[in-house]
Amino acid sequence: MQEERLLKQRTIWYLLTILLLLTAAVACTSAEDITPEPPPVAEAETAVPASPTPIQYPQTADEIDFITIAIDAPSRWRNFADIDQFGRVQGFDPDIMANLAAQTGINYEFVVTGFDGILASVANGEFDAAMSAIIINDNPPAGITFTDPYLEVGQVLIVRANETAINSYQDLPAQATIGIIPNSSGASTAREVVGVDESNLREYESVIAALQALIDREIDGAIIDNDDAEQYAENYYQQIKIAGGSTSEAWITSKAYGIAVASANQALLDLLNNALTEAQGDGTITRLTRAWLIEQEEEERLIAGESLIGTLDNEFVVGLANLDINMDPAAEPEPISWELKLNTMAGLMMVDANNELVPILAESLPTISADKREYTFRLRSGLTFPDGSEFTAEDVKWSINRSARLGNFLVNAFLKDTNVDGFADDDAVVVVDPQTVTLILDEPTSYFLSVLATPPYYIVSDNCYPAAEDPNSSCGGIGPYNITSWRPGEQMRLKANPQWPGTPPNFENVQVRFYDSSEQMRSAIEIESIDVAWIGLSLDDTLALSSAPEYKAWSSPATFKSYLVFEQDTGPWNIPQVRRAVSYAVDREALSELFDGTRLPLYSPVPDQVPGHVATEATRDLERARELLALAGYTPESPLFITISYVSDGRYSPREELYANLLKEQLEETNVFRVTLEGAPYDTFRQQSATCNSPAFILGWPPSGQPPSYNDPSHWINYFVF
Numbered sequence: 001m002q003e004e005r006l007l008k009q010r011t012i013w014y015l016l017t018i019l020l021l022l023t024a025a026v027a028c029t030s031a032e033d034i035t036p037e038p039p040p041v042a043e044a045e046t047a048v049p050a051s052p053t054p055i056q057y058p059q060t061a062d063e064i065d066f067i068t069i070a071i072d073a074p075s076r077w078r079n080f081a082d083i084d085q086f087g088r089v090q091g092f093d094p095d096i097m098a099n100l101a102a103q104t105g106i107n108y109e110f111v112v113t114g115f116d117g118i119l120a121s122v123a124n125g126e127f128d129a130a131m132s133a134i135i136i137n138d139n140p141p142a143g144i145t146f147t148d149p150y151l152e153v154g155q156v157l158i159v160r161a162n163e164t165a166i167n168s169y170q171d172l173p174a175q176a177t178i179g180i181i182p183n184s185s186g187a188s189t190a191r192e193v194v195g196v197d198e199s200n201l202r203e204y205e206s207v208i209a210a211l212q213a214l215i216d217r218e219i220d221g222a223i224i225d226n227d228d229a230e231q232y233a234e235n236y237y238q239q240i241k242i243a244g245g246s247t248s249e250a251w252i253t254s255k256a257y258g259i260a261v262a263s264a265n266q267a268l269l270d271l272l273n274n275a276l277t278e279a280q281g282d283g284t285i286t287r288l289t290r291a292w293l294i295e296q297e298e299e300e301r302l303i304a305g306e307s308l309i310g311t312l313d314n315e316f317v318v319g320l321a322n323l324d325i326n327m328d329p330a331a332e333p334e335p336i337s338w339e340l341k342l343n344t345m346a347g348l349m350m351v352d353a354n355n356e357l358v359p360i361l362a363e364s365l366p367t368i369s370a371d372k373r374e375y376t377f378r379l380r381s382g383l384t385f386p387d388g389s390e391f392t393a394e395d396v397k398w399s400i401n402r403s404a405r406l407g408n409f410l411v412n413a414f415l416k417d418t419n420v421d422g423f424a425d426d427d428a429v430v431v432v433d434p435q436t437v438t439l440i441l442d443e444p445t446s447y448f449l450s451v452l453a454t455p456p457y458y459i460v461s462d463n464c465y466p467a468a469e470d471p472n473s474s475c476g477g478i479g480p481y482n483i484t485s486w487r488p489g490e491q492m493r494l495k496a497n498p499q500w501p502g503t504p505p506n507f508e509n510v511q512v513r514f515y516d517s518s519e520q521m522r523s524a525i526e527i528e529s530i531d532v533a534w535i536g537l538s539l540d541d542t543l544a545l546s547s548a549p550e551y552k553a554w555s556s557p558a559t560f561k562s563y564l565v566f567e568q569d570t571g572p573w574n575i576p577q578v579r580r581a582v583s584y585a586v587d588r589e590a591l592s593e594l595f596d597g598t599r600l601p602l603y604s605p606v607p608d609q610v611p612g613h614v615a616t617e618a619t620r621d622l623e624r625a626r627e628l629l630a631l632a633g634y635t636p637e638s639p640l641f642i643t644i645s646y647v648s649d650g651r652y653s654p655r656e657e658l659y660a661n662l663l664k665e666q667l668e669e670t671n672v673f674r675v676t677l678e679g680a681p682y683d684t685f686r687q688q689s690a691t692c693n694s695p696a697f698i699l700g701w702p703p704s705g706q707p708p709s710y711n712d713p714s715h716w717i718n719y720f721v722f
Contacts, residue, residue: 055125057264061271066107067128069097069259072115079292080133083112092292093131096150099284100275119144122260128268130260146258147272150285151293154226154251155189157243158233160214162308166221168244169194169252177202179210179222186223189253194223207232207295212302215239226251227294232302235523239304304527316507317529319521321536322489322514326471329458330403333709336535338455340512343505344494345477347457348377348396349449350502351711357449360502361391361459361478365449372444373416375452379435383499385461386475386482393437395459397429400439403456404428406469410456410709414448416440447712454710480505489514525551539654543596561602561716562652563699564644564663570695572640577628584625585673587666594659605716612713622670629672636671645688645697648679652700660698 058064073089075081081091089110101108111127118130123143136146157169157178166172178196180187182203190196202219204210210222211232221243229242244250261269279285326337329345348362359365362377369376383391404411404424415424430438441448451457464475474486480502481494494510513530515521518538522545525533537545546553564582566573573579588601600608603616626635634640646660653659660677667673680688688694702709709715 055262055264057262058267061104061267064104064106064268064271066109067268069108069110070113070118070121070127070130070132071110072118072132073110073112075133076115077133081131092151092288093133095288095292096279096285097131099279099288100272103275103278104271106271119260122262125262128261128265129272133257134260136256136258140260143263144260145263145269146260147269148276149256149258150276150279151257151289152248152254153185153257154248154254155186155223156226156229156250156252157194157221157223158211158214158229158240159221159243160217160308161237161239161241163241163243166243168250169223171243172196172221175200176220177218179204179213179219181205181207181210181224184224185253185255186225190223193253208302211236211240215302215304223252225293227289231290231294234520235527235529236302236304237529238309302527304529314507315509315511317511317513317531319513319515319524319530319533319536321521322516324471325488325514327473327476327483327486328465328469328471329399329455329460329477330406330408330469331455331471332408333455340492341455341458342479343481343510344479344483345455345458345460346479346502347452347454347459348379349452349457351450351453352502355711357453357711373441374438375441375448376432376436376438379437380501381435383478383501385464385478386497387461387464389461389463391459391478392434393431394434395461396437397431398462399459400424400429400457401426402465402467405467408456410451410454414441414445414451416442447710447714450710450712481510539596539598542598555598560652561607561701562599562659563602563701565689565697565699567692567695570692572632572634572642573695575632577632578634578640581625581628581632581670581672582667584621584628585667585670586663587620589620590666591659591662594655594662595653606713607716625670626672629670634672639672639674641674641676642667642696643676643678643694645678645680645685645694647682647685647698647700649681651682652698656698663698 071081071089071093073081073083073091075091075093079092081089081093084090089112094110097108097110113121115132118132119134119141121127122130123141134146136149140146157166157172159166166176172178172194176196177200178190178194179202180190182205187201187203190201191198202210202213204213204222207222207224207228210219210224213219214222215236226242226248230246233240233242233246242250248254259272261272276285320336323334323336325340326334327341327344329341331337346360348359348366349357350360352358359377361380361383363380364378366375366377368374377396379391379393379396385391385395389395400411400415401424404415407423412422412424415428417423417428418425425440428440430440432438439452445451458477460475460477465473472486472488474483476483478497478499478501480497480500482497484493484495486492491514492512494512496505496508513524515524515536518536518541521530521533521536522541524530525545533545542553545551564586566579566582568574568579588603592599592601602608604614606613608615629635629640632640644660644664647656650656657679660679664675664677667675678694685694685697689697689699
């Protein structure tokens with residue numbers, strides 16, 4: 001408000017000055033003394049028009065250091081621009097510009113002015129740009145051009161989820177009642193484009209109020225902005241939907257917002273357009289749109305009521321993070337895709353709910369040759385793939401050879417490779433007869449049956465899968481469920497497979513919904529759009545929901561482990577007593593508490609709850625640590641200086657720096673260790689540790705986002721042995 005007051009003060013001061021001068025002129029002469037005099041005759045002059053000075057605009061982006069931006073605040077739409085109690089400009093537009101300035105390195109100043117004439121003031125060079133919820137005009141005023149849109153908004157019709165007759169606004173019956181927000185684009189669209197009669201319009205103070213009226217059947221539809229509609233249709237998909245779908249093809253009308261600059265100021269236009277492209281690409285504008293423009297449920301919440309598209313009694317709905325799902329069994333491992341494949345296909349062996357290896361598409365355990373290299377399986381008969389084709393030994397050979405040709409390491413590392421080219425031989429899988437198959441290993445491997453239970457060995461139909469990798473395949477295989485539909489990034493629907501030879505699944509129907517953020521997934525479980533929130537909740541959201549009585553938290557055996565690794569060819573880590581002293585000095589319980597119960601103390605290479613784990617009793621013993629260090633020649637008077645490297649970019653956890661500092665504090669409690677910490681981004685850290693340039697480092701393993709390669713103790717040990 002300060003800028004606004006200054007303008008008003010200047011205007012008032014100017015008017016008062018004129019009035020005082022007029023008063024003084026009248027007071028100098030009484031009415032009686034006034035004698036009319038003829039006006040003086042002005043001498044004739046020849047007017048010479050002044051030559052306008054051309055505006056000099058920068059020729060390159062490097063010449064742009066500071067710009068002034070005209071803004072109307074409080075704006076016609078206060079979410080775009082407003083003035084806070086301290087006189088500062090705030091809103092969607094100021095936040096957009098702050099991010100653009102950070103990207104470009106330019107300085108800027110907002111100048112508050114009225115909206116009328118704002119474009120003319122840019123064209124005449126008074127301001128460098130204008131940004132005030134300005135809608136891009138196909139025919140801009142003379143001297144004005146617009147940047148690329150930083151926001152495009154469409155007006156859409158939203159209806160109840162079970163509506164089948166209305167697929168666009170053109171399907172609306174003549175007497176349909178439509179909800180609108182007063183003075184909104186949706187209101188003008190309803191009146192001017194859709195042609196809804198005034199008697200059929202219902203005004204609501206908020207989007208939420210209009211949608212609640214729609215759910216409560218008080219109106220037949222509502223016309224609102226697409227960003228609001230998309231968020232609420234996603235969260236309340238069982239109650240409402242956008243007529244025509246969630247793409248721009250469903251927009252009835254639309255408008256685009258841009259920044260106005262002078263037509264001749266090409267350097268500034270290019271600079272802003274490049275910054276806008278970056279802000280669109282990195283999600284900045286999407287984030288700010290959600291923060292400023294999408295109406296949030298805070299004090300006012302939608303009461304969803306019953307589902308309009310079927311009950312949840314016969315469908316289990318799971319929420320997952322919207323990562324790059326790859327449904328090809330030959331693809332590299334990734335936990336969410338792996339879990340989905342585990343439920344929709346299978347191999348000769350599987351790990352059951354009790355962590356036991358059992359035959360599944362094989363009818364029994366294999367016959368193993370005397371040299372332990374050949375595994376012969378008899379297959380179950382009478383099974384068919386979802387595409388209707390019969391399951392035979394040829395499918396086993398084709399599927400495993402396909403994974404080998406596509407470079408999957410779990411196949412190529414174990415099956416026969418005569419020419420040592422890194423790819424399993426084609427005859428490493430031998431069809432004995434239609435129901436019998438033999439797999440030949442490169443060398444005996446005691447845990448090969450565990451490897452066989454992983455997705456690269458899952459059997460699929462060559463009538464459905466191509467030879468090349470197909471990440472978006474909805475074919476599946478012979479699993480507990482068949483895939484009935486899949487819209488990548490949105491949802492996958494599964495139906496129990498009557499052919500499944502294992503224990504029947506608990507739910508006949510499963511829907512998997514994918515969410516772009518933890519906030520979306522948390523909102524979905526809070527409004528009961530999903531039954532379970534699985535991978536994708538942030539630590540803070542997980543802890544908050546876990547402490548609420550209406551939710552039950554469940555944690556699976558952990559796969560990610562944190563290790564302190566020593567390079568034993570480098571001193572002092574080549575001294576066993578020093579390594580053992582570290583083990584005694586570390587307080588694993590305290591380290592785990594830093595992560596609010598989401599990590600457990602680790603005392604052995606094979607973690608708790610993993611097959612093959614042997615419980616280890618260990619306690620912290622600082623005195624024993626000091627004794628061992630003294631044996632190696634290190635004492636408080638002769639301390640041991642060490643450096644520990646760690647990943648600082650959040651790849652392992654957002655608390656990794658705190659974790660490293662707590663470890664440092666624990667070691668230094670011996671009064672012998674003197675610890676220096678070195679944080680680095682993962683790529684730098686990985687290069688340093690791989691080339692032995694980090695004698696001691698905190699390692700997270702398996703790699704972030706990668707499940708264990710197979711379910712056997714050797715998986716956890718081989719990394720350190722080899």
